[in-house]
Amino acid sequence: MKKTFATIMLLLAVASGLFAADKFYADDPLLKEPSPRDAAKVKNRKLNDYYDLLENSFQKRGERNEKGVMIRARDVNTLDEPMDGAWYTHRHYWHAMTDEQLQLGAGGQNPPSQEGQWTIVSAKSEGVTPGFVIVDAKNDKYYVKFDPMKYPELATGAEMISARLFHALGYHVPDYYLIHFTPQKLVLGKDVVFHDAEGRKRDMTQSDLDQLLAKVPRAGDGSYRAIVSLQIQGKPVGPYKYFGVRGDDPNDIVPHEHRRELRGLDIFAAWLQHNDSRSINSLDTLVQENGVTYVRHHLMDFGSTLGSLSTWAKTARYGGEYYLDFKPAPKQIFTLGLAVPYWAHAQYPGYPAIGGFEAATFRPDEWVPDYPNAAFQNRLPDDDFWAAKQVMAFTNQQIRAIVKVAQFSDPRAEQYMAETLIARRDKIGKAFLGKVLPLDLFAVENGQLTFHDLAREHGLDVKGELHITWASFDNKTSQSTPVPGAADFRVPATQGGEVSYLAAHLWRGDDTAKAITVYLRSTGGPTEVVGIDRTW
Template sequence: MTRALSTCCFALSLAACGYRPVRFVDAPPVSHADDESPVPMPKPDPLEPKAYLADVYLRRPIMDALDAARIPDAGDVNSIDEVPGSSWFVADRAGRSRLSDYAVDGPPRSPLRVTGGLGADTLSIADARGLPYRMRADVVGRPEMRTAADAIASRLLWAIGYITPEVHVVHIRSEDFPADRGQVEHWLQVHDPRQSSHRMAATRWPIGTDLGAASATFTRADDPNDQVPHVDRRTLRGLRVLGAWLDFKTMGPQKTLDAYVGAPGCGHVVHYLAGFEDTLGADKVSSKVAKGALHPDCGGNPFLNLVTLGLQPDPPPSAMERKYHAIGSFEEEVHPERYRPELPPYEPLDHTLPSDGFWASRRMMGLGEEQIRWAVEGGGFTQRGTAAHLVHVLEVRRRAVAAWWTAQVSPLVLEGVEGLRLQLHDYALVWGLAAAGTTSYRAEFLDARGAESGASVRLEPRTACWEMELPQGALAPYLIVRITALRGAFPKPRPAQFHLMIANGNARLVGVRH
């Protein structure tokens, strides 16, 4: 009895240990992660499907059940809640990139030669400069769709800051392969005998030495630069937001490719995103099936597939598909709260925190209309009106996705500090996703220990960009300003925290958390 009582008291005391805020060092935020030090070339690690399935369907549920810890904050985030530049991400690209920087090597140049990998719709080649490319064709009967999706998604993700290999839409003929003409002619005829010139997506890959897929969970053991578990990378967690926007049908290690760039011993690993031919609804299309021909593989709801024995009729073509033959089933309607790619699950997406979603939303909304148009032009649509309509759908979808993720946080960003005056932007209002007239804020002031250092204040600026003077009575050497946005009477689930060093009547930002 005494032992049980003391055990309960101990447990209660553990539970009762109160909240303690994060504390940041008084230093400027890191802008580059310094993960490109020269390292020996790691061993290639091709994706082993059986091991991956065992990991996803058995290890992960067991490990998750045995893990009582909270999902940690992303490990690749700096003190101001941003992702610094690294071998995974180019931080200063979004919104300021020169679009011409995308095509470093450009499309393949004739004459071409086959280097291997003649798949059903894929081909590995080298161009006249000796640069390797992977060519992928469209599905017969749906020209332009997959090749355009690959090229467009690659450009959009590149513009956001991800590292993607170049994808160019090209047209090839057997004459482009003087040394392999017969082989290519046969392959092209098998693929689509009706065409004399075949449209393909040329992916500039491999860049450097292909090391295979990046683990969804762990680091690459023989890469000393890879120190943040991949499941805790915001760059990967944020793909839940971008996946909902661009409608990734699948997401997994097969889309995250590592390459060793540089001379052996002098290079480092760069982490790419690739393989987006199934985005923008390209793999959800309803094909017109000729009489007697087989229908495409079933996708969609696995429970429905199970109970109907895989015999359920294909969904009718959407209005988008009927009107625009080069676009798949890619509609304006999107449900970001429910979005998940097709099974098997991808672990970083299950660890996406609201702060990760807000970061990805800012990157996504930071793309200008010019950049989106440029990306869509890379798809090379020939049907009139297709590009404009896709731009419109992308815009509608990204606003819906951003609206949901910004509603999970108080989407405030500190744009500047002058003395004790904070200049704040509410990005939900900046993007027109919430109404300024019904928005107010509650600001609390805490010291480094989390104790109140002043009375909270209620603010109703009625504008997206506003300023707040720090009350004199609330100042502390290390001050945490915690601002919760209220839409109507409803507070957002998570406040924005701004950590400031106060000295000589001036405030200096040292940390941000959402």
């Protein structure tokens, strides 16, 4: 009997050694998504604005992080980062962009041609501010939007600034330009289909055009200021949702509520007061690369960011409560309104170009978009940290440079906008960086483990010194064996075969809950950082 038992145990040991899943594969960490499968069969889908509001307000869609259930972001590599690809691209935080690059945004090299006229090929009259689609002399198509009559520079300024920031933060966004033109620059194309104020489709006339232009502010010299966006590359197939996956897209394998860049978008949206960060303001397009058609996911329409509501200035509620927020209602009802919500204390500067944007009452961890968002609600401290570190990467000078693209005519408005973004940035750093041990950008240089201590770099309170222990790490069994005597940042010598792993465990002061394990791999050549595990 004993012999039999021993045989079984031996077999088990051999089997587990032979067949256990490696923690790290040879191609880890994957910095870029593997080449996509062909997704040419993906169909266009529509999303109704009101349905989206009701569905997200009254139903708990997607798989949620709830009490006792913690689902960490699933689209990340072993360095805990999303990969470059259809959703996201590592930009400013990892490869510091110059002021000029930040100002250029997603393109910056292809404004509408000044040669010849711009031909209007379609238009909309719905809403208070009109919009056109124009084709320029290069035959490029642009979407044109204006400011509301009472708030010159508000919506166009907000969209210019936010599009630059979202691009630098890694998202796919349209290529926006600010333009100034006189009515003579526009010419009405043939058979332009137009939805008039009564919702009827008919051919657009010059009178319609004149009436649309009469609804937007005009400068003293008779020119109009507008923002144009170059048509997004690829065939539009509708917006993405913030939960679930697109059923017909083979590359869309991680439920959106578990995507790091969608969870982290909540923090960026809070920074930029992008309460309109909902599905309707996203767009998927079918693009072709290397002969393969795949779906690329974009953010768009930033006219309701910062202090702008596209057609009006934001009121204080935006960011403070959901549109259909029943939670605060009983308190408001039974206190007869004497319990004033924190956001109602906001004070705005009164500049038309700024609208309702401020930093004094901004509470990053309580900020909410217009209605519940499954990905935003699934945020975990590591998602918060991922986003906050990127927000904090913008220096004061860089923020000022980006604000310049709004071309505010009032220098006080420009200064206020920059200072408000800086103050909100700092609040985000304070609120979220410390939710985990804020060390990042690990590398091995000259035999030392190096990293950025973001808490110290950004002047946050830190308690205690950093501690480190080292262990050799078995990639097959995930077993760690302490390396005796190794307690500083020098990488200990490794023993083992051709490929060996070390694990460095770091924490600060007495707070051992917030810790990081950094995995190093040595393959005979230079030692590289191959993985990061954060706990909190």
